[in-house]
Amino acid sequence: MKRIDQRNYDDIRKVCIHPHYIQYPEGSVLIEMGNTKVICNVSVDEKVPHFKKNTGEGWITAEYDMLPRATSIRNTRDINRLKQNKRTVEIQRLIGRALRSVVDLKALGERNIIIDCDVIQADGGTRTASITGAFVALHLACQKLVKEEIIETMPIRSYIAAISVGIVQGDPLLDLCYQEDSQADVDMNIVMNEQGEYVEIQGTAEQVPFSRKQLDQLLQLGEKGIQELIQIQKKILGE
Amino acid sequence: MKRIDQRNYDDIRKVCIHPHYIQYPEGSVLIEMGNTKVICNVSVDEKVPHFKKNTGEGWITAEYDMLPRATSIRNTRDINRLKQNKRTVEIQRLIGRALRSVVDLKALGERNIIIDCDVIQADGGTRTASITGAFVALHLACQKLVKEEIIETMPIRSYIAAISVGIVQGDPLLDLCYQEDSQADVDMNIVMNEQGEYVEIQGTAEQVPFSRKQLDQLLQLGEKGIQELIQIQKKILGE
């Protein structure tokens, strides 16, 4: 059975990562996964949040947003409703946790890293593309800090990437596009490091619950996808 | 090895569910899991949200909050910061998704059910206790709707409960209290129905990523705990 866009069930979409996309941030990439496009900008702030003051450790936080017309129907900007979109809150917490898991906050020193992931075009998997792209931007920013002798050693302990998997009409699929995602019975996001260890698993079944066996299939698919993404990250970063 | 409160690694805490706790809601319970106490009130509103209008289907939504002094340090009320707590947003979306997964929205008819989970004392596991308690309150509310002939049949397709599991100093533990949770390397929340199928899995490793083998251990612990909770729910509901 072929998928909407002719992929096999275990194919990821075409991935392009454009480094140094915006000129001002310490690290910046545009990541494209199929038609999903996210600008990931990394800013380094010499001021840590109050709960890290005098700890000798840094912090990493993420913000996520979409242009109003990143989707087929226009979304009202949050500021016009004076409320942050609830889905946005969930996603930016996920991105922050994921990136923090591979950074040695002591080696970073008392500085705050802010990762802005702004989706300019959305076709499913924006949160996982954000994590995969943000890692590259973060790596670029840390290289810059090392090169400018602001920090001594790279504070990054491992590569990390993320992918979505799901069950659509009974079939487990890797890297869902929006049309697949909107029909999925189960939707799962997996964040994994280069050692194949889990950093985050979020699986949700709104209508049809899933069995242990299905869970195992999804985890296996996810691992395959993430290994491919980490290879792409490595190529971009010249490793 | 004994835990802080003398439990075995696979023991849940003492659970008490007090039905009909508040007099006005259509369904109401106070759930106590150890020292965690949550009031779960279910309100039935004859007006569905706009995206369900003229679909013949109902909807279920959840809200979650804590009293300022449910914790050892007082939290500022959201309204005084004009922003909803980000953790709160994440939790109330989880509770809503979990409960919707076991309700036949067609059988419910075009009405909206609002589940308010208000934590009056927090000692870890408030989101999972909220789901477990909210299910009982929802069941009571649906029984009332059937009894008053507002709906014909019970729209609930399955029991559902939730529990936290985690890895603390290398050991997988069931139903973490706050002190354990604050030291955990991995924290996972599992929502499962009475058929042992997964409705939601959320596992997070901020510092130490987890292997596939550890994941399997956590899933098994979680299943044990949820089966025990569902037995307690059934006793309360007289089944």
Add this chain to the structure above:
Amino acid sequence: MKRIDQRNYDDIRKVCIHPHYIQYPEGSVLIEMGNTKVICNVSVDEKVPHFKKNTGEGWITAEYDMLPRATSIRNTRDINRLKQNKRTVEIQRLIGRALRSVVDLKALGERNIIIDCDVIQADGGTRTASITGAFVALHLACQKLVKEEIIETMPIRSYIAAISVGIVQGDPLLDLCYQEDSQADVDMNIVMNEQGEYVEIQGTAEQVPFSRKQLDQLLQLGEKGIQELIQIQKKILGE
């Protein structure tokens, strides 16, 4: 003439005050006046508001809220409207003023006391029950401060309690329940100390204004009720 719940015109409802209700606050009670139930938690903060800095004096402030389903019709949470309920503002200012009137702010020292009154079930008289309960919780908190030698002497100068009175169908009544309150021509809240002195009087006639003679009757009823409440407070506090 008997009242809805068979009380005499000058009877207060059954009062239960449960001390040490929540485990974390410095002082905590659940007060029940008939079906009205309020959790009163007292927090001690070593940081005074800016207008008390370097004065050697402390401050007391109160916050009041209701669970959404404390009433027969569900209320939207303030945070979802981004505006504090106007009635709430009025009530929390009243509670704060009342409690401050019996505390020696110099003896308290430069620390801030926050009193959270959260109504979990409302059947009239929630603001007066809050004051009566908050006093007990505050007394418990101050005893703890003295016992832990944080302050030297009890900073409380007098007992204080509050009650509502009103005129319903021409009759003056003590301690109105919600059904009476909603039919009242005149509604008055009285806050009084144990010497029988007034701390606050708030009387309102939306439709039928009241004469001086009626005012005198209401003041007398209120004094009777408050004396009874102070006796109950003293029993709980072991005096």
Add this chain to the structure above:
Amino acid sequence: MKRIDQRNYDDIRKVCIHPHYIQYPEGSVLIEMGNTKVICNVSVDEKVPHFKKNTGEGWITAEYDMLPRATSIRNTRDINRLKQNKRTVEIQRLIGRALRSVVDLKALGERNIIIDCDVIQADGGTRTASITGAFVALHLACQKLVKEEIIETMPIRSYIAAISVGIVQGDPLLDLCYQEDSQADVDMNIVMNEQGEYVEIQGTAEQVPFSRKQLDQLLQLGEKGIQELIQIQKKILGE
């Protein structure tokens, strides 16, 4: 003993009420009580609030605000803090209740009256001046509605005015200016109709509670002041 501004203890300040002060509102006055100056504008809206729809009755609501520099120290505008001043909330609820108490809402018909009281210079007693001035502006607006045959008869059942009284250094005083108010042990606002009946009494003692005898003295002073204010209102309104 003479007061700061040479008044006797039972003298009100010089009162000027300028009718038709602003050209657009249906009723408008500038009221000056000593140095306190409030613009009271009355707007008639043909749309009632939802809770009055199809009742045949109208509604009256009030808003109160101060220019930032109405006081000796500049106040930040509410919009810059995104929160309504808590004192403002309390005051506008009082003004609304007071004016509603003298209007026959049936005779008004299904229309909404909004009373805007904007203090341009504050020297104590702004809430009571607002009520006294707003009554005149409301009367002018109702005369206009009758004259234009929008309503048949004047919906106003009685004159109404308000004044502050207080205890300063042991002495009961009528109509406190700001300097007196800031030293007062007891502060009371009284709203009364022309029959000498009470519409609202709000008495507060933050530091020194007051006895029944003192209360009686304050009520008597207030009655004297209000009778004088109602005479001034009648003169302006040509009665």
Add this chain to the structure above:
Amino acid sequence: MKRIDQRNYDDIRKVCIHPHYIQYPEGSVLIEMGNTKVICNVSVDEKVPHFKKNTGEGWITAEYDMLPRATSIRNTRDINRLKQNKRTVEIQRLIGRALRSVVDLKALGERNIIIDCDVIQADGGTRTASITGAFVALHLACQKLVKEEIIETMPIRSYIAAISVGIVQGDPLLDLCYQEDSQADVDMNIVMNEQGEYVEIQGTAEQVPFSRKQLDQLLQLGEKGIQELIQIQKKILGE
């Protein structure tokens, strides 16, 4: 051709500037231009904004608002919508820029001047009347600072005033009232100093664009009006 109010095309409206209008501000005027009435209050704050700290320079900022019933239709207060009116934002930025352009911020020293322009009655040209009036209030405030020896020399480098011009039915007109403004094809606000130099030009054509020749006519009219206004300012300030 005569205008609505019998003026010639190049006549400004009757201008009255009442100095020392409100008693508390360091500088205060009520400016009336025809039926437009604006209270301009100047406050001096010894604390500069953070971007001016340790620069030896001061700052000037402006706030603008309207009473809800300054217009024929009542406007909702900003705080009730939790959003500042967009037109207000534009206007207060204009007023601030205009006044800063004639003040020597070094001579002012490290202090912040806040100019509050509150329109109590609006009949067109409120932003330009605000600038013209605010200059006088600012001048009064600076004179006070010099007289009290808080600053050594007047920090004001030039007089400044503002006026609106526009094209109505093809005719260029000076100082539009509201009725003219609402029919104008082109609306332009000009701010100019006493040397006849431009400080700000804002010209807008929503429907009919304007030619270079029309622009020249409007600039000439504006200059005439501003020269007349500066003469009036000088008379008030006794120069």
Add this chain to the structure above:
Amino acid sequence: MKRIDQRNYDDIRKVCIHPHYIQYPEGSVLIEMGNTKVICNVSVDEKVPHFKKNTGEGWITAEYDMLPRATSIRNTRDINRLKQNKRTVEIQRLIGRALRSVVDLKALGERNIIIDCDVIQADGGTRTASITGAFVALHLACQKLVKEEIIETMPIRSYIAAISVGIVQGDPLLDLCYQEDSQADVDMNIVMNEQGEYVEIQGTAEQVPFSRKQLDQLLQLGEKGIQELIQIQKKILGE
């Protein structure tokens, strides 16, 4: 004298307009003016704002924002301050007015067009680049509406473009980059149609006011720049 980037005083920067940049909007371009990059997306909504209902006319509104790291220093997102940036308000009103000036709202019919201008990289002139780019996106959207027979004829009456001019160290310059803009004595934005008529002029002098002669020079420079931009627009749109 050569400019920072080697341009002549009357040169515009290199302009690239990428049509159909984002796939979902009815019209979309990425406009680059030097290093300034703005995504302009046009959405067509079949629902007009309330003030256009039943008028047979449509409406056009614009929103403008910047990615947090579009600038060398990261800006906090508006939603995190709960307030729209004041500069943003000013700019989006300008963009809306400019585009409305060339559209026949009757020919558009009762539909609302929303133009989103999101700056992804800012190097001066973002508001004028937004207008120039938005016109092309709007044109594309209208062509689509005509092609799909939703409207009969193109509702666009004229081309329109915008450019900034300014005086830097006494020299009038065309199309200022950020570094020039930050040193400018006078900053002016000009919006003009293809007939050379003015739609909007906004000139501001914060420190050094400008003479009539300087104004004339700036207007001439602006006209030159806009004519060049309109040629580029025409090429893109195939005219």
